[in-house]
Amino acid sequence: MAKSFVVFWVCLIVFSSSLWAQSVVGFWKTVDEKSGKVQSIVAVYEYQNQCFGRIIATYGSDGNFSDSIEEPKTRAPGVEGEPFYSGMDIIWNLKKNGDRYTKGNIIDPDQGRVYSAEMWLHEGNLVVRGQLLFFGRNQTWLPASDVDFPEGFRKPDLAQLIPQIPKVKSRKAMRS
Numbered sequence: 659m660a661k662s663f664v665v666f667w668v669c670l671i672v673f674s675s676s677l678w679a680q681s682v683v684g685f686w687k688t689v690d691e692k693s694g695k696v697q698s699i700v701a702v703y704e705y706q707n708q709c710f711g712r713i714i715a716t717y718g719s720d721g722n723f724s725d726s727i728e729e730p731k732t733r734a735p736g737v738e739g740e741p742f743y744s745g746m747d748i749i750w751n752l753k754k755n756g757d758r759y760t761k762g763n764i765i766d767p768d769q770g771r772v773y774s775a776e777m778w779l780h781e782g783n784l785v786v787r788g789q790l791l792f793f794g795r796n797q798t799w800l801p802a803s804d805v806d807f808p809e810g811f812r813k814p815d816l817a818q819l820i821p822q823i824p825k826v827k828s829r830k831a832m833r834s
Contacts, residue, residue, distance in 0.1 A: 682709060682759060682777060683816060685802035686784050695721055699802050700748065702777075702784070703816040709759045709777070710821045711749030711786075714814060715807070723808050736770025738825040743767060749775055749786070750823050764788045770826035 683704055688697045699715045716732065718724035725731035730742030737746065752762030757778055764775035764786065773788035784799040807813065 680779055680782075682779060682784055685714070685806075685813065686711075686799035687802045687806060688797065688799050691797070695719070696800075696806075698743070699806060700799065701814060701816055701819065702749070703819045705819065705821050707753070709749070709752040709754075709762070710747055710819070711764075712745065712747045712814075712819060713743050714745070715811075716743050726808075726811060727814065728811065734767035734824075736827060737765070737767050738827050741824065746824055747822050748824075749777075750821055752777060765824055765826065767824070772826060 682702050684702060686700050686702060688700060689695065690697050696717050698713050698717065700711045701714045702709060702711045704710075715726040716724045725742070725744050727745045730744040732743050733740040734743050734746060746767060748767060749764045750762055752759035752775060755761070758776055759778065760776040762775045763772050765772050766788075771790075773790050773794070775786065775788055777784055777786045779785070780798070782801065784801075785796050786799055787794055787796045789795075
């Protein structure tokens with residue numbers, strides 16, 4: 659009886675600690691709020707005690723894999739040099755602050771606008787907030803699993819990623 663009691667408590671502690679230790683680091687699916695379709699997969703990774711997010715794959719309007727870091731195709735018109743979406747960091751410099759990651763930035767790669775950003779976990783999903791002054795909006799990203807990647811796709815090792823902060827085009831360059 660005493661042995662069962664000890665095993666029960668050990669299992670409870672191990673299970674509970676895994677719930678407390680949830681991390682934003684991993685692979686997340688962004689979802690179009692209007693259509694409900696997956697748009698991209700973002701790798702959220704840590705570098706020097708800050709969080710960053712890099713697009714590693716995008717989906718087409720048909721719901722199929724469109725491009726990836728292995729075969730990038732589409733470019734970000736609002737970013738200097740028009741880099742490929744896949745492989746571009748869109749979130750940077752988020753710092754852990756209690757249950758949230760705050761004081762970072764997120765870019766809209768189409769428009770070339772940078773917003774203040776924060777993110778946190780809610781019911782197993784990642785809530786990402788972009789904000790300008792007092793106005794902002796939240797997006798809920800879903801965890802990506804192995805079935806979300808095409809067969810043979812090699813996910814990047816998140817511990818090996820080094821941030822590459824994008825630069826936005828000047829407003830003058832965007833108009834021409």
